[in-house]
Amino acid sequence: MFGFFNKDKLPKPLKTILAPKKGFTERTRVLFLSAYKHKFGETIPARKFVFATKVLAVILVAFGITGGISVYADRQNVGPKSPLYPLKLYGEVLQLAISKKEVQPDLHIEFAERRLAEVEILKNESVKANEAQIARTMKDFGEDIKASLAAAGDRDYSEERLPKFCRSLDELISTSSPNVKEVLLAQPKITEKFHNQCDKFLSADGGADGSASSSKGLDGRGNGDGVRIKSASSSPNFNDKEKTNKSDDSQPKLDSGFRGNTEANIINNLMKNNNHKEQKIESKNKD
Amino acid sequence: MRIKKAAGWGICNNTRLKSYLFMEFSFEIGKLNRLACRMKKGDSRAAAALYDELAPKVFGFCFSRIRLKHVAEDLTQEIFVKLLEKIDTFDDMKGNFPVWFWRFVRNHLIDYYREKKIQPFSDFSDDVIESASLAHPQRAIDSRLETDRLRAFIGSLDDDEQNLFELRYVAELSYKQIAEIVSKSEGSLRVAASRLKQKIRKNFIS
Numbered sequence: 001m002f003g004f005f006n007k008d009k010l011p012k013p014l015k016t017i018l019a020p021k022k023g024f025t026e027r028t029r030v031l032f033l034s035a036y037k038h039k040f041g042e043t044i045p046a047r048k049f050v051f052a053t054k055v056l057a058v059i060l061v062a063f064g065i066t067g068g069i070s071v072y073a074d075r076q077n078v079g080p081k082s083p084l085y086p087l088k089l090y091g092e093v094l095q096l097a098i099s100k101k102e103v104q105p106d107l108h109i110e111f112a113e114r115r116l117a118e119v120e121i122l123k124n125e126s127v128k129a130n131e132a133q134i135a136r137t138m139k140d141f142g143e144d145i146k147a148s149l150a151a152a153g154d155r156d157y158s159e160e161r162l163p164k165f166c167r168s169l170d171e172l173i174s175t176s177s178p179n180v181k182e183v184l185l186a187q188p189k190i191t192e193k194f195h196n197q198c199d200k201f202l203s204a205d206g207g208a209d210g211s212a213s214s215s216k217g218l219d220g221r222g223n224g225d226g227v228r229i230k231s232a233s234s235s236p237n238f239n240d241k242e243k244t245n246k247s248d249d250s251q252p253k254l255d256s257g258f259r260g261n262t263e264a265n266i267i268n269n270l271m272k273n274n275n276h277k278e279q280k281i282e283s284k285n286k287d
Numbered sequence: 288m289r290i291k292k293a294a295g296w297g298i299c300n301n302t303r304l305k306s307y308l309f310m311e312f313s314f315e316i317g318k319l320n321r322l323a324c325r326m327k328k329g330d331s332r333a334a335a336a337l338y339d340e341l342a343p344k345v346f347g348f349c350f351s352r353i354r355l356k357h358v359a360e361d362l363t364q365e366i367f368v369k370l371l372e373k374i375d376t377f378d379d380m381k382g383n384f385p386v387w388f389w390r391f392v393r394n395h396l397i398d399y400y401r402e403k404k405i406q407p408f409s410d411f412s413d414d415v416i417e418s419a420s421l422a423h424p425q426r427a428i429d430s431r432l433e434t435d436r437l438r439a440f441i442g443s444l445d446d447d448e449q450n451l452f453e454l455r456y457v458a459e460l461s462y463k464q465i466a467e468i469v470s471k472s473e474g475s476l477r478v479a480a481s482r483l484k485q486k487i488r489k490n491f492i493s
Contacts, residue, residue, distance in 0.1 A: 009456070009459075015347075018346070018347035018350055018351060018457060019343055019346070019347065020342065020343055020346035020347075020350075020359075020360065020363070024346075024360050024363075025342050025343065025346075028338075028342065028360075028363060028364050028367065029335070029338055029339070029342070031364065031367075031368075032334070032338050032364075032367045032368070032371075033331060033334065033335055033338070035368055035371055036326075036331055036334045036371055037331060039371055040329040040331070041329070
C-alpha cells in the first residue's frame with residue numbers, strides 16, 4: 001500500500017483527493033491568461049519564429065556547404081570515382097538551371113566533353129569494375145548530347161548558330177580518343193540524334209570544303225579517310241556515300257568513304273585536342 | 288495587435304548556460320526555468336504551459352494546508368494573479384524558478400493565515416472523497432478507509448513534517464530545493480523524511 005513512499009510519490013487516492021476539479025483549473029486558466037495578456041499584451045508565440053529561423057538556418061547552411069563542395073568539385077573536375085562526383089553533377093545541373101537558354105547548348109557540349117574525358121580515364125584504368133561506371137557516364141554523355149540538341153533546336157537558338165554548334169559537337173565526337181570511340185561505336189543510339197539534326201549542316205560543310213571537321217573519323221580505320229559512326233536511322237542527307245552504304249542493319253556502320261583523312265590525321269586531331277585542353281588549363285591557372 | 292519582442296535566439300541563455308555549467312541536468316528544473324524566462328519576456332504560450340504544470344500542485348498544496356476546497360481554489364487563483372505581478376522580480380541568475388515559486392506560495396499562505404486568522408480544519412471534505420471513488424464501490428470503501436487514516440495522519444503532523452510532506456510529495460520538489468526554501472540542510476531533511484516515512488508506515492500498517 002505504501003510502496004509509493006519509497007518512490008516519494010503520492011498514492012493515487014490521495015492524489016485524486018488533492019487534485020483540483022477540471023472546471024476550476026480551466027476557469028482559472030482563462031482568467032490567468034487574460035490577466036497575462038492584459039499585462040503583457042497580445043504576443044506572437046516566439047517559439048514559432050525560433051523554430052522557423054532554425055529550420056531556415058539549417059537549410060541555408062546545407063545549401064551553402066553543398067554548393068561550396070560542388071563548386072570545389074567542379075573546379076577540380078573530379079573523376080567519376082570520387083565521392084564528390086555526384087556533387088559535381090549536381091553543380092552542373094544548377095549551372096544549367098541558372099544559365100541563359102542561348103548558352104545551354106554550349107554548356108551541354110562542355111559537360112559532354114567532360115563525360116568523354118571521364119570515360120577515357122576509366123577506360124585507361126582497365127578495371128572490370130569500371131564497366132558499370134563507364135555505362136553510367138556514357139548515359140550521362142548521351143543525355144548531355146540529347147539535351148544540347150534539344151536546346152539547340154529550340155527557337156531561341158538562331159539558325160546561324162546551329163551549324164556552328166553542330167560542328168563543335170562533331171569536333172568533340174570526332175576528336176575523342178580511340179578508347180572513347182570504341183565505347184561510342186558500341187552505343188550507336190547516343191549519336192543517333194546528333195546525326196538526325198546535324199548531318200544536313202555537316203554534309204553541307206563537307207561539300208563546300210574538304211577540311212570540315214565532320215569528315216574526321218571515329219576510329220581511324222577505313223581507307224585513309226577515317227570512319228564515321230552512323231546508325232541505321234541516320235538522316236539520309238548525311239552524305240552521298242552514306243546513302244549508298246545504307247542498310248537495314250541496326251548496328252553502327254563504319255562509313256569509310258570520307259575525305260582523305262588517315263590515322264595520322266586522327267592522331268593529329270587528338271593531339272590538337274589535348275593541346276587545346278592544356279592551353280585551357282594553363283589559362284585557368286594563370287587566372 | 289501589440290507585438291512584444293519575440294523571445295527568440297538568446298532568450299534564457301543564462302538559464303541554459305547556468306544549467307550546463309553547474310551540471311543541472313534535471314529536466315524538470317530546466318524546463319520550468321525556461322518557461323519562466325519566456326513568460327517573463329511575454330510569451331503567452333509559456334505562461335499557459337507553466338500554469339498547466341503548476342496549478343494542480345498549487346491547489347493540492349493549499350488544500351492540504353487549509354483543507355477547505357473553496358478557500359484552496361481562491362488561494363490558487365490569488366497565487367497565479369500575484370505571480371503575474373511578481374514574475375518581473377524573478378532573476379534566473381540568482382536562483383531556480385521552482386525554489387522561487389514555492390517560497391512565494393508558502394509566503395502567500397503565511398500571509399493568508401496572518402490576515403484571516405483562520406485555523407485549518409482537521410479534515411477533508413467528504414464530497415471530494417466520494418467524487419473520487421464513485422465508479423468502483425469496493426475500491427471506494429478501501430479508498431475511504433485509507434484516506435481516513437491518511438487524513439488523520441496528516442492532521443497529526445507537526446509544522447515541519449507537514450511542510451516536508453507538502454513540499455516533497457505535493458509540490459514534488461527535490462531535497463536540495465526544499466533545503467533552500469526552508470533553510471535547512473539537505474541531510475537533515477533526508478533524515479526527517481525517512482522518519483516521516485517510518486511514521487507513516489507505523490501508523491498505517493499497525
